[in-house]
Amino acid sequence: MTIWWLLLILAAIGAAGIGFIWLAVRVGRTSRPAETKSAEENAVEAANKDVEHLFDATFREELRNRGRLHFEKIIGESAMFLQQDLRLTTSQLNEYMRNEITAKLQSELDKYEQSVVDAKDLAIDSIQKTNTMIEEQRKALTEQVRQEIIKEKQQLIVRFETNMADVINHYVMAAVGNQIDLDDQLEYIIGELEQNKEAIIEDLNNGI
Amino acid sequence: MVSEAHTHSTPIPLTVQNLADISRLIKELESYEDKLIQHKAEAHGAKAVAPEVTATLQEIAQKNKLSIAEAHDRVVLKNILNDWRNKAPRAHFSFSSEPSPRFLEKLITWLRQEINPQLLISVGLQPAMGAGCTLRTTNKYFDLSLRQTFIAKRQLLLEQLVPESATQTTAPAEAHS
Numbered sequence: 001m002t003i004w005w006l007l008l009i010l011a012a013i014g015a016a017g018i019g020f021i022w023l024a025v026r027v028g029r030t031s032r033p034a035e036t037k038s039a040e041e042n043a044v045e046a047a048n049k050d051v052e053h054l055f056d057a058t059f060r061e062e063l064r065n066r067g068r069l070h071f072e073k074i075i076g077e078s079a080m081f082l083q084q085d086l087r088l089t090t091s092q093l094n095e096y097m098r099n100e101i102t103a104k105l106q107s108e109l110d111k112y113e114q115s116v117v118d119a120k121d122l123a124i125d126s127i128q129k130t131n132t133m134i135e136e137q138r139k140a141l142t143e144q145v146r147q148e149i150i151k152e153k154q155q156l157i158v159r160f161e162t163n164m165a166d167v168i169n170h171y172v173m174a175a176v177g178n179q180i181d182l183d184d185q186l187e188y189i190i191g192e193l194e195q196n197k198e199a200i201i202e203d204l205n206n207g208i
Numbered sequence: 209m210v211s212e213a214h215t216h217s218t219p220i221p222l223t224v225q226n227l228a229d230i231s232r233l234i235k236e237l238e239s240y241e242d243k244l245i246q247h248k249a250e251a252h253g254a255k256a257v258a259p260e261v262t263a264t265l266q267e268i269a270q271k272n273k274l275s276i277a278e279a280h281d282r283v284v285l286k287n288i289l290n291d292w293r294n295k296a297p298r299a300h301f302s303f304s305s306e307p308s309p310r311f312l313e314k315l316i317t318w319l320r321q322e323i324n325p326q327l328l329i330s331v332g333l334q335p336a337m338g339a340g341c342t343l344r345t346t347n348k349y350f351d352l353s354l355r356q357t358f359i360a361k362r363q364l365l366l367e368q369l370v371p372e373s374a375t376q377t378t379a380p381a382e383a384h385s
Contacts, residue, residue, distance in 0.1 A: 164365060165358035172354065173338040180339060182307045189341050190318055192352035196343075197322060203345045204297040204324055 002078040006071065013067055020055065024048070218272055219325035220292060223264045225316050226330050230293045233265055237286055240265075240276065297324050300344040302332040 027048035160167060193200070224230060243259035258277055265276065265285075272288060274281035299319070307315070312331070319327050334342065340353035358365075 161366075164362060165355050168358050168365070169338050169353075169355040177338065182303055182305055183311050185339055185341075186311055186314055188339070188354075189315070189352060192340065192357075193318070193343070194322070196350050196352070199348065200299075200343070200345060200350065201323055203348045204299070204327070206347065 002074060002081055006074045006078060009070070009074070020051070023051070218288065219320060220296065220328070221264055221267050221271075222313060222316055222320065224268075224292075224328075225312060226328050227293060227298070229264075230289055230296075230328070233262075233268070234286060234289045234293070236262060236265055237276075237282060237289065241279075241282060292326065292328075296326040296328050297346070298328045298330065299323075300330045300332060302334045302337065302342045302344075304333070304335055304337045304339065304341075306333065307331060 027045065224233065240259050240261055247259065261276055268288070269276050269281065269285055272285065274285050276282060276285065301315075312329075316327075316329060319329065337353050338355055340355070340357070343350040343352060
């Protein structure tokens with residue numbers, strides 16, 4: 001608003017000045033033919049002289065100074081108002097920026113936090129599923145191992161029962177084999193021969 | 209001509225256990241004849257000194273009422289020995305270790321008394337067999353080892369281990385043809 005006033009005043013002063021100049025030039029043109037002037041023309045001429053008398057260089061200088069001072073004052077006030085407006089605008093802008101940035105930052109942080117929570121929930125679900133799967137596999141493996149152990153034990157038992165005689169024979173020989181010589185076995189051998197005596201005699205007689 | 213009575217009734221002495229013993233006796237007899245001829249040749253008509261013979265050969269001759277000094281009896285004796293070598297029944301025993309002479313003597317005594325008075329035996333080794341022995345006759349094989357006894361008496365062990373498992377059958381230790 002103040003700038004407009006300033007411009008308006010300057011325009012008014014300029015228009016006045018131009019008007020005066022035009023008038024002066026007009027008056028000067030019309031003052032040359034003195035003989036044919038009328039009373040009106042004399043009045044006009046006199047008015048022009050009064051104007052020139054009133055609006056002399058000092059007055060013009062004074063006007064100029066006043067105009068300059070007024071102009072400077074207006075400029076100063078305008079500058080001050082401009083500065084105040086600028087400061088206000090800057091502070092408002094800063095405030096606005098701060099609020100916007102804060103809001104935006106908060107929004108992004110909220111989104112980030114939510115994504116972290118979602119990721120955490122997803123990870124927990126995944127880990128729980130993995131744990132469940134591992135537990136199931138562990139149970140299956142345990143059962144399989146148990147079955148294998150049972151099967152192995154059964155095979156060992158079958159193998160032991162099948163080879164029991166060899167196992168015991170080997171054990172007895174390893175344990176006391178060095179202490180039983182052939183002379184000690186004579187009674188056992190003769191006992192076995194006695195049990196198979198008939199078959200031996202029959203085979204020897206048939207062979208003869 | 210050899211009497212069948214000599215072949216089938218004359219028991220073989222206990223000191224003659226296997227074919228090698230009989231072969232040795234036959235060689236001894238042949239050696240005796242050779243030495244006798246040699247002594248006669250050296251004696252130049254005088255009475256020749258009879259060579260020495262082993263107690264076993266002497267015993268065989270005495271039991272068969274033969275005289276080694278007589279040539280005819282020597283022929284009979286040689287035929288008896290050859291008959292024993294060719295016709296006497298044989299059995300092969302396998303033991304886990306080398307049997308002592310005392311063991312073999314007792315064994316052959318029982319065999320000649322209970323099985324056949326002219327049985328000849330041969331001995332082999334099966335160190336992995338353990339206690340007992342195996343017997344192989346003309347057509348059969350007898351496993352008389354301790355292992356076979358354990359197999360035959362397996363049910364006893366099962367009854368001790370699992371008292372309820374007394375339903376399984378045993379595998380008897382029999383001869384294998």
